[in-house]
Amino acid sequence: MQQARFRPAVEFARGVLLARPPVPRDVWGPDPARRELAYFLCQTLARELNWPNARFVPGDPMSTLCNLGGVLTPGRAVALAVGDRLDRRMTTAEWSNIETLTLGGAIDALLPLAGRRCTECDYVLDGNVTGTCPECGSPTGA
Numbered sequence: 001m002q003q004a005r006f007r008p009a010v011e012f013a014r015g016v017l018l019a020r021p022p023v024p025r026d027v028w029g030p031d032p033a034r035r036e037l038a039y040f041l042c043q044t045l046a047r048e049l050n051w052p053n054a055r056f057v058p059g060d061p062m063s064t065l066c067n068l069g070g071v072l073t074p075g076r077a078v079a080l081a082v083g084d085r086l087d088r089r090m091t092t093a094e095w096s097n098i099e100t101l102t103l104g105g106a107i108d109a110l111l112p113l114a115g116r117r118c119t120e121c122d123y124v125l126d127g128n129v130t131g132t133c134p135e136c137g138s139p140t141g142a
């Protein structure tokens with residue numbers, strides 16, 4: 001009965017995800033910051049919107065990933081999590097625009113916003129989640 005609440009497009013997308021093999025990281029390109037943001041976004045989409053796994057690929061439309069996950073306030077939780085990750089607040093207009101893109105396009109749009117740097121030595125901390133600056137060893141608060 002749980003399944004009956006999902007629209008056919010959701011059922012289709014869930015089926016695609018369940019049938020999809022693990023997605024290699026290099027589909028996101030060679031840039032470590034882009035890969036890190038892609039990983040974060042995939043995990044967040046899967047967790048917040050109840051997708052069966054995080055096997056998303058760059059060509060997946062954000063409109064499907066964000067709006068058909070079977071939850072009442074689709075996309076909003078993802079927008080908030082992304083805002084936290086980028087240390088800024090995503091406006092509704094910004095996020096509405098993101099939702100018109102593919103997943104790969106969304107990552108490209110979000111990546112330049114992820115300009116986090118070490119407050120001690122100005123080292124670029126994009127994608128660094130260790131909590132320590134790799135350059136000078138200062139805590140980053142990540």
Ligand SMILES: [Zn+2]
Nearest residue numbers: 118121133136
């Ligand atoms: Zn540093």
